[in-house]
Amino acid sequence: MSKLPYLISEINAAMEVYLSGRTGQQYNRTAFILCDDAAELSSKLFLIVDNAHWSDTKANGHFKRFVEVTADVRAVFIAKRAAEYNVADAVIKRIEARRNRRNDFFHSTHLLDLNFHARDCVEAFVDLLDYGKLLFPNEWDTTVAATGNMETSEAILRVDKKTYTDPGVTPKLHTILKAQPRLGGPPSKRGCEVVHHPEDYHLRLCIRNGGKSLRDKLRALLAP
Secondary structure, three states: OOOHHHHHHHHHHHHHHHHHOOOOOOOHHHHHHHHHHHHHHHHHHHHHHHOOOOOOEOOOOOEOOHHHHHHHHHHHHHHHOHHHHHHHHHHHHHHHHHHHHHHHHHHOHHHOOOOOOHHHHHHHHHHHHHHHHHHOOOOHHHHHHOOOOHHHHHHHHHHHHHHOOOOOHHHHHHHHHHOOOOOOOOOOOOOOOOOOOHHHHHHHHHHHHOHHHHHHHHHHOOOO
């Protein structure tokens, strides 16, 4: 049984954490760490799928360091998917740099009062999504499509990234989201949803209720 759906569910949950604080940015550090964790899990799952005998434990009983795991990933690409090696190496380098930054953040109390910017998280998640599709090209898209509203969340993140180089996309994104209802349907059961900013609550409603129509409108913004 494939474990990829479980990995993708974890990635989707991490994306939801970030998008739940997209306006206030209060969850950026948590989302960045979850994204980094998912990158490591993606690497390990890829290696186990490639070789059922692969282990993240060394002969001395210690766990492999992250750079040792990514070295194993590179070795698989060199041996079996050489044509894609340069693409894999480039994204792995960015992921490794984020791991170093995360470790500095996690271990140094001098950095406790600092946070990550939105761009840090958006670019990390887009790289993670690209990395996942590169590692699991045959199953990735169909598994993402079957995971809640992940396609819509992914489209929002990719559009956000595009706004950094093409600011003209920003008002188009706002127009699409503004057209979405600001109230959800009648609740099927008692419960609550906690957000700090009304716009983040609206965004969650957009993702939940917008369906393929919203997804496709967002994807259209990504066209060259």
